[in-house]
Amino acid sequence: MLKALNPITKLFVCIIWLTAAVLVFDARFQVACIVIPALALIVFNRTSPLLLLALMVPFALFGLGFLTTSLLFRQESDFALRMAGESLFATPAFSAGITLFLRAIACGTISVFFALTTDPGAAVRAFMVYCRLPARIGYSLFAAMQLVPDLASEAQQMRLARAMKSGRPPRRFPGPVELFSLVIPLLAFAIRRAGRTAIAMEARGLSPDAPRTVLNAPRFGRGDLIFALVAIVVCGLSIGAGSSILR
Incomplete structure (x- = not known):
């Protein structure tokens, strides 16, 4: 189902979600950016959960670096207070580190969603036809x-x-x-x-000015419009839900 969509549509949706994941500094929204694409892959693309976990390992290690840096190597870190007896998990540094950790995994999940549901050849043909790729x-x-x-x-x-x-x-x-x-x-x-x-x-006379026909280029359909609208609405609802909870 997801592989039948136009790669341009999926790229557009993934860019919106990636931009939101970078701009919205909220751990709840980062969790939504992880869970929603993962569920879409498991339910509609029949992707193995073990494969998803394996693919998330590099992003988790990258996010772990953000977490440890936020906790231990910030100038205004509360590490000394933890050593004095306070709980590390209640500090602002831990909250910021967790959000950065989840953001790294969220960006990885969205990227993996595009990679696992898109045929590389179809993506190149779509870019050549619709994006004027040379x-x-x-x-x-x-x-x-x-x-x-x-x-x-x-x-x-x-x-x-x-x-x-x-x-x-x-x-x-x-x-x-x-x-x-x-x-x-x-x-x-x-x-x-x-x-x-x-x-x-x-x-074969491959020159930039010669007319060319691209065979089997993906087309836009009704499913692309429905997918884009649903994804944008879900993204907006996730942002709104996180903001309302914070209030």
Whole structure:
């Protein structure tokens, strides 16, 4: 259901929610920015909750840095009062740190919502048609999408070849030394592929001024309008609910 929406619509909605998450300094609204996109992914996109938790780990660590900085490294921090016997959880520093912690996770959840519900190829085609993305940039992005899985396959083939040569099975996860030894061969493979792609693009007459037809470009429909209106209304209600509770 969510994947059928136009990527431009989802990007517009995510930008609104991200802007609100940055401007509204309220922990309750940050919680809403986490829960609502997560529920939408689980209910409508059938996304595994464990996958969402795993994807939120980097954002949680980033937010934890905000929390510890607010508590321990502010000039006017109440850390000394806590050491004197006061509760740390009742200090303004903790309240501000929790809000920043939740904001980092909220921005990550909104970003993951867009990433998990949007096909990269469809997004590039939509940007080319509706946002006037230059064809050279668009086709370069298409080439990069093709290159990334090929790099992983090439790295696996190199590891298998080296394991056969040494007579030992390859490790499940490559170590630092093995990873460093794969950098130069993979870089050479990427340069060769980039050169062939550039030649192919020039051979097909890819120029910025030539007329071009983009096939399978996503279209706007009634669902996009409904989704945008519902998302904006829910965002406004969440902000209003947080403000009323604070009063």
